[in-house]
Amino acid sequence: MNPLASINLSTDLALVEARGKVRTLAEDLGAQAVAGTAVATIVSDVGRRAIKDDLPVTAELAIEAVEGRTIMQVRLSGVSALPEVEGLRSRFGIEAISSTAVDGGRPSVELRIPTSTPAARVDEAFLDRERARLIQRSPGQLLEEVQRQNVELSSLLEELRDTKNALALKARELETVNRELESFSYSVSHDLRAPLRAVDGFGLALLEDYDAALDETGKDYLRRIRAATARMARLIDDLLSLSRLTRDEMHVGRVDLSRLAEEIVAELREGEPGRNVDVTITPGLEAEADAALTRVVLVNLLGNAFKFTDKRDPARIAFGAETVDGRLWYCVEDNGAGFDMTYADKLFGAFQRLHTTDEFDGTGIGLAIVQRAIHRQGGEVRAWGEIGTGAKISFCLASPRIGG
Amino acid sequence: MSGDIILLVEDNPDDVELTLRAFRKNNMRGEIVVVRDGAEALDYLFAEGAYADRNPMDRPALVLLDLKLPKLSGHEVLRRIRSDERTALLPVVVLTSSREDADLIESYSGGANSYVRKPVDFNEFIEAVRQVGVYWLALNEQPPR
Numbered sequence: 001m002n003p004l005a006s007i008n009l010s011t012d013l014a015l016v017e018a019r020g021k022v023r024t025l026a027e028d029l030g031a032q033a034v035a036g037t038a039v040a041t042i043v044s045d046v047g048r049r050a051i052k053d054d055l056p057v058t059a060e061l062a063i064e065a066v067e068g069r070t071i072m073q074v075r076l077s078g079v080s081a082l083p084e085v086e087g088l089r090s091r092f093g094i095e096a097i098s099s100t101a102v103d104g105g106r107p108s109v110e111l112r113i114p115t116s117t118p119a120a121r122v123d124e125a126f127l128d129r130e131r132a133r134l135i136q137r138s139p140g141q142l143l144e145e146v147q148r149q150n151v152e153l154s155s156l157l158e159e160l161r162d163t164k165n166a167l168a169l170k171a172r173e174l175e176t177v178n179r180e181l182e183s184f185s186y187s188v189s190h191d192l193r194a195p196l197r198a199v200d201g202f203g204l205a206l207l208e209d210y211d212a213a214l215d216e217t218g219k220d221y222l223r224r225i226r227a228a229t230a231r232m233a234r235l236i237d238d239l240l241s242l243s244r245l246t247r248d249e250m251h252v253g254r255v256d257l258s259r260l261a262e263e264i265v266a267e268l269r270e271g272e273p274g275r276n277v278d279v280t281i282t283p284g285l286e287a288e289a290d291a292a293l294t295r296v297v298l299v300n301l302l303g304n305a306f307k308f309t310d311k312r313d314p315a316r317i318a319f320g321a322e323t324v325d326g327r328l329w330y331c332v333e334d335n336g337a338g339f340d341m342t343y344a345d346k347l348f349g350a351f352q353r354l355h356t357t358d359e360f361d362g363t364g365i366g367l368a369i370v371q372r373a374i375h376r377q378g379g380e381v382r383a384w385g386e387i388g389t390g391a392k393i394s395f396c397l398a399s400p401r402i403g404g
Numbered sequence: 405m406s407g408d409i410i411l412l413v414e415d416n417p418d419d420v421e422l423t424l425r426a427f428r429k430n431n432m433r434g435e436i437v438v439v440r441d442g443a444e445a446l447d448y449l450f451a452e453g454a455y456a457d458r459n460p461m462d463r464p465a466l467v468l469l470d471l472k473l474p475k476l477s478g479h480e481v482l483r484r485i486r487s488d489e490r491t492a493l494l495p496v497v498v499l500t501s502s503r504e505d506a507d508l509i510e511s512y513s514g515g516a517n518s519y520v521r522k523p524v525d526f527n528e529f530i531e532a533v534r535q536v537g538v539y540w541l542a543l544n545e546q547p548p549r
Contacts, residue, residue, distance in 0.1 A: 186504055190472050193501040193524055198418035201526040205425060233524035240503075 003060040003075075004127065005134045009047030010056070013139050018059045019044045020137040022074060025061055028130060029072050030116035035092035039074055039111055042084045046076055056106075061134070063127070064112075065119035072113040080107035178247070185243045192236050200229040231363075238365035242350060245372050250290040252377075257285040257294065257330060261319045264298050268306045276313050277306065282320040285330060287397050293373040294397075300366040301332040301393050307360055308336030308391065322394075329382075331394040339385040347383050370395070408434035408541055409464040413445040413481065414499075415473050422526065423468070423499075426533035434541065437464065442476025445469075446484055449491055463494060466540045469516075471500040471507055479510050486515040493547035495540055 004025065007018045019040045026036025043059050050057035057078035064071045076082070085096035088111075095112040135141065203226045207219060214222070261281050269277065287294070302317070309315030316335040321328055339347065339354045346352045348371040353364035367383075370393070374381045378398045385391035410427075414420050420438050427436060439445045445467075447453035451460035467485070471478035478498065485491045497518040498511045511519050520536060523529050 186502065190501045193522070194416050194419060196524045197422065197501070197522060197526070197529065198416075200524055201418070201422040201425070201529065204526045230525060 003062045004131050005061045005137075007059045008056070009043070009050050009059055011051070013142065015044045015047040015051075017137055017139050017142060018047060020142070021061055021134050022059075024133060024137055025072055025130065026113060026115070028133065029063070029070055031072055031113050032092055035094060035113055038088065038092060039094065039113060042082065042111070043074065043076065045084060046079055046082070050078065063122060063130075065122060068119050070115050070117040070119050070122055072115050074111040074113070075108055076111070077108040078106045079109050082109050085109070085111070181243065182247065185240060185247070188236060188240060193233065196229050196233055196236075200226055203229070235363050235365075238363045238369075239350075242365060242369055242372065245293070245296065245369060246376065248292070250293065250376065252288055252290055255287050255289045255291050255294050257287055257298070258283050258319070260295060260298055261285075261302065264295075264302050265317075268302060272306065272310075275306075275310070275315065277309065277315040277317060280316075280318040280320070282318075285319075285321050287330070289377055289397050293377060296373045297370050297395065298332075300370045304366055304393075305332055305334040305336065305391075307362070308338075308355075309334050310336075310360075312336060316390075324394075327396045329394040329396045331392055333390065333392040335390040338387045338390050339383075340387055341385060344383055344385070348381070367393075408466070409462070410434055410436045410541075411445065411448060411464040411467045412436055412438045413442070413467065413473065413478070414438065414470045415440050416470075419470070419522070422529065423533065426526075426530045427537070429530050430534040430537060432534075432537045432541070434465070441474040442478065442481040445473075445481050446476065449485065449494075450488070460490065463491065465495070465546060466536075467494060467496045468499045468536070469496055471498060471502055471511070479507075479514055482511065482514040482516060495544070495546070497536055497540060499536075 005021050007014055007021065009015060009018060022040040022043055023036050026039065027033070046057060047059070049055075055078060057076060060073075060075045060077070062073040062075070064073055080100070081098060082096060085094070088094040088096065093114045097110045097112065099108050099110070101107045203222050206214070207222050211219075258281055265279050265281070269275075298319075302319070305317045306315070309317065312335055318333045319330070320333075321330045323329070337355065337360070343354055347354065348367045350365055350368040352368075353362065371381050374395050374397070379396050381393065381395040383391065383393050412420065412423060414423065424436060424438075437448065439448050444454070448455045448458070449460075449463070449467075451458040469478045469481060473481070476484075478500070482496060482498075485494055485496060495517045496515070497520060498507075498516045499520050499522060500507065501522050503521050508519055518536070518540075520532055523532060
């Protein structure tokens with residue numbers, strides 16, 4: 001036997017080395033992976049006992065050609081019997097040959113592991129390459145590898161610590177921003193309203209108390225001032241609802257969208273009793289969602305559908321769902337004024353309007369609110385429209401990655 | 405009801421003028437006392453400071469309290485009113501621009517009797533003041549003094 005490697009199983013590091021070399025050789029020769037692992041485990045068990053009992057044990061790795069096949073040999077010298085080898089033969093075809101001490105030498109056990117490498121492939125070049133491979137598994141190389149990995153690990157740790165600190169900083173910044181946003185909203189709610197009330201109140205006082213002193217043009221100007229004030233008050237309210245949408249906590253649960261849509265449509269019908277509106281709602285549509293945010297979405301979408309069909313008789317509005325790209329999209333469709341797809345990207349911007357206030361009343365916040373309420377729940381919203389034909393707004397709630 | 409005093413705690417002179425106008429428009433009787441900040445409100449109620457020679461037993465029938473005030477905030481004024489036995493039962497109506505949930509919650513848990521948000525539209529404001537006046541000065545039975 002001309003060994004490819006020889007290891008004294010006298011230290012923990014030697015055990016790691018022996019284990020690694022056994023596995024490397026078994027793998028290179030194409031032995032069954034489990035057989036390689038089993039032998040490697042036997043070697044390190046034997047070595048552990050040797051270290052504990054302070055007995056000299058050596059592991060030698062070699063190759064032998066038998067009937068055109070290559071056999072991998074692991075000889076453990078200083079060991080007379082191996083309780084572990086029971087069953088190895090039947091499971092992996094590994095043979096164990098025990099030799100008693102000869103000429104004052106030591107007893108040994110040789111494990112013979114069949115491999116898939118044809119004997120013809122094993123020449124001097126093959127053996128040299130294999131020796132070189134096994135040397136990489138020697139203690140010096142192992143230590144270097146461990147040290148290199150240690151350096152990598154500590155730099156990774158440092159990076160992690162930096163990331164953690166950066167995250168903590170960001171979290172604090174976010175908290176501050178949130179607090180500022182809250183006080184900003186408060187200030188908008190309180191401080192922007194007071195002057196508006198003064199403008200409106202004193203405008204009305206002028207109209208009432210100085211009626212005789214004002215001509216029709218003067219009165220018209222005052223009425224315009226008051227109308228603009230009312231509009232600004234609505235804009236402030238809308239802006240506040242938009243910011244509240246982001247600030248309020250979410251509570252996700254089962255929401256019955258069909259029933260919600262029925263309720264909202266009933267309210268809308270009550271608001272415009274004279275109209276002929278044909279509403280179709282697909283029953284049984286449910287979703288895992290925040291009830292308040294979802295209500296906001298449907299109130300705005302169905303409200304828009306009602307608003308933009310006010311010149312239709314009958315107006316047709318449908319709430320349903322369809323599967324596109326494996327995701328369930330809920331949609332509100334109408335036969336109303338529609339919109340030009342050229343401006344579709346402007347549709348969801350805050351205070352963006354595609355119609356004049358003379359045509360259709362509103363501040364242009366509705367779809368911005370819809371989008372924010374849907375995005376906050378991890379969903380998406382899309383719009384389709386054609387002037388004079390109608391519009392269709394589709395939304396899905398959670399993206400498939402979440403909970404998917 | 406002619407002897408009723410309404411204490412208006414309001415720092416914004418425009419809002420003071422508009423509230424007084426709303427009272428006039430509604431032909432509400434009684435005396436309206438205006439104080440400009442939270443500290444002055446407490447001085448008036450407890451007959452201290454500039455109001456030291458006032459009879460503290462002469463309590464207003466109603467306090468209209470703005471929340472955002474210089475010195476002491478409306479919430480603080482409300483707490484002080486409720487924690488003093490002389491004014492613990494005094495009807496206090498919060499009259500504010502804010503519709504923040506936090507203000508509503510703090511006002512009610514602080515013992516406000518009503519919370520009215522001042523509308524921007526002056527006609528609506530007049531109506532709000534009228535309803536507050538009718539309810540608190542005519543319909544509602546005052547707590548025993």
